Amino acid sequence: MRFFFNRGNGLGVGTVAALLIIWELYGRIHPTVYVPAFSTVFVTFIHEWFSPTFGQQAVPSLGRMIIGYTCASCIGIAIGIFIGTFKRLYQLLDPVLQFWRAIPATAIIPVGILLIGIGDPMKWVVIAFGSIWPILINTADGARLVPTERLDTARIFGLSPLETLVRVIVPSAAPMIAAGMRTGLSIAFIMIVVSEMIGSTDGLGYYILQAQRTFAIPEMYGGIALLAILGYLLNTLFVWCEHKVLAWHYGQTTRPA
Amino acid sequence: MANPSEVLLDVKGLQKRYADGTLAVQEITLNVRAREFVSIVGPSGCGKTTLLKTICALLAPTKGSVALHGTLITEPPPQMVLVFQDYARSLFPWLSVMGNVVFPLRKRKDISQEEKEQACSRAIAAVGLTKFAKHYPWQLSGGMQQRVAIARAVAFRPEILLLDEPFASVDALTRADLEDLTLHLRDEFGITMLLVTHDIDEAVYLSDRVFVLSTPPSTVLEEIAIPLKQPRDQVRTRSEPGFLELRNHIHGLIGKRQEEHARAFTIPDPVTPALELEGDPVG
Numbered sequence: 245m246r247f248f249f250n251r252g253n254g255l256g257v258g259t260v261a262a263l264l265i266i267w268e269l270y271g272r273i274h275p276t277v278y279v280p281a282f283s284t285v286f287v288t289f290i291h292e293w294f295s296p297t298f299g300q301q302a303v304p305s306l307g308r309m310i311i312g313y314t315c316a317s318c319i320g321i322a323i324g325i326f327i328g329t330f331k332r333l334y335q336l337l338d339p340v341l342q343f344w345r346a347i348p349a350t351a352i353i354p355v356g357i358l359l360i361g362i363g364d365p366m367k368w369v370v371i372a373f374g375s376i377w378p379i380l381i382n383t384a385d386g387a388r389l390v391p392t393e394r395l396d397t398a399r400i401f402g403l404s405p406l407e408t409l410v411r412v413i414v415p416s417a418a419p420m421i422a423a424g425m426r427t428g429l430s431i432a433f434i435m436i437v438v439s440e441m442i443g444s445t446d447g448l449g450y451y452i453l454q455a456q457r458t459f460a461i462p463e464m465y466g467g468i469a470l471l472a473i474l475g476y477l478l479n480t481l482f483v484w485c486e487h488k489v490l491a492w493h494y495g496q497t498t499r500p501a
Numbered sequence: 502m503a504n505p506s507e508v509l510l511d512v513k514g515l516q517k518r519y520a521d522g523t524l525a526v527q528e529i530t531l532n533v534r535a536r537e538f539v540s541i542v543g544p545s546g547c548g549k550t551t552l553l554k555t556i557c558a559l560l561a562p563t564k565g566s567v568a569l570h571g572t573l574i575t576e577p578p579p580q581m582v583l584v585f586q587d588y589a590r591s592l593f594p595w596l597s598v599m600g601n602v603v604f605p606l607r608k609r610k611d612i613s614q615e616e617k618e619q620a621c622s623r624a625i626a627a628v629g630l631t632k633f634a635k636h637y638p639w640q641l642s643g644g645m646q647q648r649v650a651i652a653r654a655v656a657f658r659p660e661i662l663l664l665d666e667p668f669a670s671v672d673a674l675t676r677a678d679l680e681d682l683t684l685h686l687r688d689e690f691g692i693t694m695l696l697v698t699h700d701i702d703e704a705v706y707l708s709d710r711v712f713v714l715s716t717p718p719s720t721v722l723e724e725i726a727i728p729l730k731q732p733r734d735q736v737r738t739r740s741e742p743g744f745l746e747l748r749n750h751i752h753g754l755i756g757k758r759q760e761e762h763a764r765a766f767t768i769p770d771p772v773t774p775a776l777e778l779e780g781d782p783v784g
Contacts, residue, residue, distance in 0.1 A: 393591035396559050400577045401605035401657065411604075415595045492595045496639040 280462050285469065288462035293470055297451075302470065305436050305448040308364055312371025313432040317425055319372070320379030324421070327380075328387025329413060345381065349374025349431065350438050362443040367436065374435040375428035382424025386417025419493045422486045429482055433475050509535045509661055509693050510556070510581075514565035517548070517555050525551040527718035528565070533661065538687055538694045540704035542751060543714030544759050549697040550586075552719070553665050556695075557583045569661075580660040584667050588646040592638040592653075598625065599634040602653045624656035627686060644675035648682070655686055661693040662686075668703070677735050680707055684733055701755070705729075705748045706738055713751055716758050723754060 264282050271281020293302070327334045352373050353366075360366040390413050398408040440449025448471055455464035487494055510533040517526040525548035533539045543549055554560045556567050558574045567574045569581065577583075585591040593601055602625055606617045625634055628648040630641075638646050647667060654662055664683070668676040680703060687694050698704050704711050705727055713722045729743055738744060 391587075391590035393585045393587055394593065396554075396583070396585070397591050399559060400557065400581075400583050402577065402579055403608070407608065412593070415593070418595070492637055495637060496594055 277459070277461060280465070285462050285465045289466040289469055292463060292466050301446060301448055301451045301467075302474070304446055305440065306474070308367045308447070309371060309432050309436040312368040312435070313375055313429060315368060316372040316374075316376040316428055316432065317379055320376040320424070320428070321383050321421060324380045324383025324424075325387050325409070325413065325417070328384040328389075328417065329409065331388070334384060334388060341377075341381065345377035349435055353439055353442050356439075357443050366443065367439045370439045371432050371435040375432040378427035378431065379421070379424040382420045382427075383417060386420030386424075387413050389420075390416040419490055422490055426479075426482060426486070429478060430475075433471075433478065437471065507535050508532045509537075509570065510695065511568040511571070512556060512565070513568075515552070515555060515562050515567065516564035517551050517560060518563040524718040526555065528720050529714075530565075531712045531721060531724070533693055533695050535660075536687065536691055536693055537710065538684070538696070538708045540708040540711045541695070541697045541714060542699065542701055542704045542711055542755070543719060544716055544755055545699055547714045547717045547719040549699075549714065549719075550665050552714075553583060553663050553695075553697055557581055557663055559583070579657075581663065582654040582657055582659040582661075583663040583665065584647075584650050584654050586666040586669050588643070588650045588670070589638075592646060592650055594637065594639055597635050597637055598630060598641075598649050598652075601638065601649055602656050605653060605657045620658065621652075621656045624652040627655065627689060628652045628682060642675075644671045644679060647671060647679060651679075651682070651686070655690060655692065658690075659692060661695060664694065664696040666698055667696070669699070676703070681733075681735065683707065688732075701748050701751050702739070705744060705751070706733060706735075711747075711751065713754050716761075722758065725751065 268282040271279065271284065275281065292298075327337060349370065353370055356366040356370045360369060394412055394416060395408065398412045403411065436447070437449040437452075440447035441453045444450040448467055452464055452467040452471075455461070455467060512529060512531050515526060515529040516524070518524045529552060531539070531541070541549060541552070551560065555562050556574075558567070558577045561575075569578055574581075593604065596604060599621060602621045603617060606612065606620065609617070612620070622631075622634075625631055628651055630645060630648055630652065633641060633645065638649055641649070647670070651667070667683075668679050671679065683694060683696070684707060686692060694707075696704070696707060708727050711725045711727060713725065714720070715722045725747065727747060729738055729741055729747075
């Protein structure tokens with residue numbers, strides 16, 4: 245529990261509570277269809293998401309996101325390490341990569357629908373396309389910026405190129421890879437919602453859009469709230485894992501000078 | 502074990518020109534005998550790091566050759582280890598001190614696991630870091646980190662240790678400690694030492710022989726034998742009259758060359774027209 249509310253957050257929790265109270269009062273004093281009171285949304289939230297709806301809508305979304313994100317991570321890290329290690333390759337490919345990463349991933353969705361159709365594979369591809377770029381580029385930078393002394397040390401001690409890659413380059417690049425993966429996670433999260441709004445028959449994005457179209461307004465806000473909670477949990481889980489694996493890095497950077 | 506007067510490392514006519522044409526090392530010929538402590542001194546920029554890297558076969562020479570036990574070197578040989586000046590960039594921050602020291606031994610199949618651990622413990626003890634074996638390098642001071650780098654090299658059991666200005670990044674008191682440490686390691690482990698430094702006093706204090714390099718592109722100006730008494734001692738040795746003589750001689754060698762070098766690159770003064778001043782000058 246401490247991990248969720250770190251940074252001495254008595255004040256933070258208090259602020260959240262205060263905002264919720266304001267929302268509630270506004271909803272009571274000035275009720276409109278489009279902005280229901282907090283209590284209404286809260287009740288709908290509990291009703292909707294602690295029910296089979298969670299399994300029908302949220303789980304498919306998370307599943308697609310995980311698949312797309314995992315593909316993006318594997319491919320992005322593999323290519324990134326490859327590019328970062330061979331400097332000529334990096335120079336060659338850099339303009340191409342810069343162009344591709346500039347394409348907003350949402351613009352790829354129509355292409356995905358055309359080439360792959362509406363269905364889960366399209367979503368995997370679109371999510372992967374969006375989240376791969378920060379992972380790939382950060383990995384390439386991490387691999388490129390390994391201090392030459394470390395590479396020389398590996399050569400002096402007779403390490404093979406593969407051993408150097410696995411035992412020296414990858415650990416050296418790990419902090420930058422993790423940073424790229426964290427950004428990629430946020431993008432994957434956005435991409436799943438967008439792709440489900442445009443071409444889907446289920447999922448959280450579909451659910452929220454449907455709620456809007458059928459004027460199920462509290463359900464709509466409930467869906468958004470669930471997204472926020474899931475996003476926060478995913479990010480916290482990622483950071484927790486990262487601090488475990490990269491404990492050495494964080495120990496290094498938080499050490500007093 | 503090599504006999505004491507055998508030439509271990511033989512560098513002949515070594516030249517290194519970079520791809521962009523700059524001549525870093527013009528012509529270096531030197532040798533190192535087994536269990537000797539040899540220093541290479543020269544002004545900054547004379548290609549000392551390039552020289553060590555070429556001797557170590559990290560870089561390929563443009564001309565000349567490097568031979569270890571009479572065999573030409575083309576790849577970094579296991580009998581030779583190079584310790585870098587910048588310890589922070591050469592140690593692995595994701596490994597503990599013990600992890601760093603055992604790292605080069607991991608893949609060696611000719612030594613048993615027990616022997617590896619023993620070699621590492623011995624090396625860590627020799628540099629005085631037994632209490633810090635589980636620490637991470639970045640938790641240690643600069644001098645201690647350099648000791649880890651040295652322990653890592655020593656645990657690998659090389660025959661010759663190349664040291665690239667290893668004490669340049671540490672404070673003066675730590676430097677004296679580390680200097681004595683290298684002497685001690687040479688005595689305890691029988692490792693031959695080739696040290697590159699810009700510090701003339703250090704070179705004279707530590708070595709059996711000193712090679713003095715010229716300004717870039719470098720050649721060997723002189724080879725000087727250091728007959729000072731062993732074992733060396735920071736206070737006694739440095740007050741011996743021989744010490745002063747030797748260091749002043751080297752200073753003179755390098756200083757003269759530096760002056761000549763500087764003169765060759767002096768920008769001539771711009772020509773200013775004479776000014777006619779009106780009235781009497783003040784004061």
